Amino acid sequence: MNSMIYKRKSPLLIFLIPAFLFLLVFLYYPFVQNIINTFLKIGGLGRRAEGFNEPWYENYARLFTDPYMRVAFKNTLLLTVCTVVFQVGIALILALLVDTIRVGAQFFRTVYFFPIVISATALGLMFNLIFLYKGGMVNQLLLSLGALETKTMPSGRVVVTWLDWKDQAHFLFTMFLPVMWQYVGFYFVILVTGLNNIPQELYEAADLDGATGWTRTRYITLPMLRNVLITCLILAITGSLKVFDLPWVMFGAGIPENMGWLTGTYMYDQTFNKMNVDYGSTIAVLIVVLGVILSNVSNRVFRRSEDL
């Protein structure tokens, strides 16, 4: 009976077509339309196009001359690097540590995964309070440690020079930290699942050969985890290109002084606030192209090992 189902392929179509149609209408059609929009002049969402740009590739040329786009591109690439190094890196270290303990592993899994279930908006507001200029949690801590300059005025009033965590010197740290923190748990769970799938026999054989600690991790765990790690890296790279919500809640439109743009926030600002829909669409195309290129590059660099 089962074999009959696999021989007759036509019933499968009935289940595949609705999902295909859904994607066609809600993903591929908007995507193609978005590409067309990049060549048109559109002064607001839902507004009729006022003809083609002159020249038609104007928006693409602007991508290379727009200084804020350069800032957004640079910050996004930096975020991608940080994501790979810190998000996946920390997740890997935590996963390896949790894998070695027998008691409390489930507790740590829940604790590390928890930030994922909190909305980015709520996290943004929370980190805004943590890094608040006057009286924020971090600044209060620094004040109590004597790390902030204070000055007593002739009137006896004490003036504190608070640290601006959103200024030019600190904004990258303040912006990236919550993003890193939020998604470490996501990769942690994937990696822990990968670790659980490594056959126990390999470790037992390694024990017999006298391999312990780092040697065991270096020659058994990491090679066996390679494919899962590659998946995590690709997810992290493509995910970092789309980061929007948390930085937008914390930094809005390019704070500080238009140095805080990411491709996602700049695209949103151009489309919704500046009503420059065609240019926003062009940035969206760039994000997709970057995503495809970077995920392909990472695929090639960390080519999947078929023998594992």
Next chain:
Amino acid sequence: MKKLISILLVLAMVFSFVAVTAADDSVTINVVTSYGGDDGNRKNFEAAVKAYEEATGNKVNDGSATSNEDWKAKVLTDFETGSEPDVLFYFTNADAEPFVSAGKVVSIEEIRKEYPEYAANMKDSMMAVAADGKQYSVPSSGYWENMFVNKKVLEDCGVAIPGPDYTWDQFLQDCETIKANGFTPIACSLVEVPHYWFEFMVMNNGTVANHLDVPASVEDEAGQKWVKGLNDIKDLYERGFFPANTLTASDAETVELFNAGDAAFLIDGSWKVGYFTQNAADINDFAIAYVPGKGDRKASEAIGGISMGYFITTKAWNDPAKREAAVKFVEYLTSDEVLSTFVTTEVTALANGAKPAGLNPLQQSAADTNANVTAIAGAVQDLLTAEARGDLFANIQNIVTGKITAEDALAAALALNK
């Protein structure tokens, strides 16, 4: 047995559905206003909505938010994507033109054909007229913009509360004194709400009479006035009179700086009186004074008018179930009794005038200052398109830091003002 249970379950479901349908004949309308967030009239609005719901049995889906450029853009986007609310409380100037000219809101003339008493309690002459010569919105309370002062900070610094003859030179001197005493002279987020200072700096370089002249170019008289105004803001920034984090702080942060007694001056609008009424530790610490005058402008000349009103959307009007509910909602919110709860010192278009009761010291101070105001002009920024205004205000941070000249920033904004 199974069949019997199935039939009983189906019958129970049908009866409960019929019962719910029969009992729930109320109408739900979607309403968007600027009475959201920390708006001083938020509580009054909530009370009015609750009273409307109790009186009519209708329900209100309140999508209100704080008014800023993001909110304005979102409202316009909702109209353009067909997601507009049934009733909208919004700006009546050029900001409303996109949806007015698209026929997405109903004119008062049209509404009065079916509801002759609609907005009958308002002075028709004070209702905003759109570019097509028709009136579309029922005005709520008006507004004024002026200088809030923290009296305690001024007292600690030995600075007198500014009077109607306050001059620019005196202001600069006072700011130096305040700064030397370890306080921030001006509470303002130049990255988020530079527009109050922009209005007064433009007026300071012109007159109240020509305040509403929009430049056609950087070189014309109005253009030069705007450039000088923008450079005055730059001068204040360079003197260190704004908060140290003015280019990264939110409006809420700088207002709190003022509220907490760390800053002396704040230019804001009549809507902020309610905020301090609710949030000030001691309302007696605050007063409404005057923005310093320069050149031909006197400190007693201010910004003000009626800029917002209630619109009924064509979508709601064409929905027989919602038409009546939307009309009744606007009538209720703009009735003499309800509107009087929103008003303390603001002007209204009510034919019989508002009757605010029990003014607190700050409200009384606003009333006293308004009594001394010798002339008033609307906000000139309202005459710019959203794109031009957004671009100009986003560039103020670049002007003050010298990344762009005031002339270039203005030229870029004017290019978008079509």
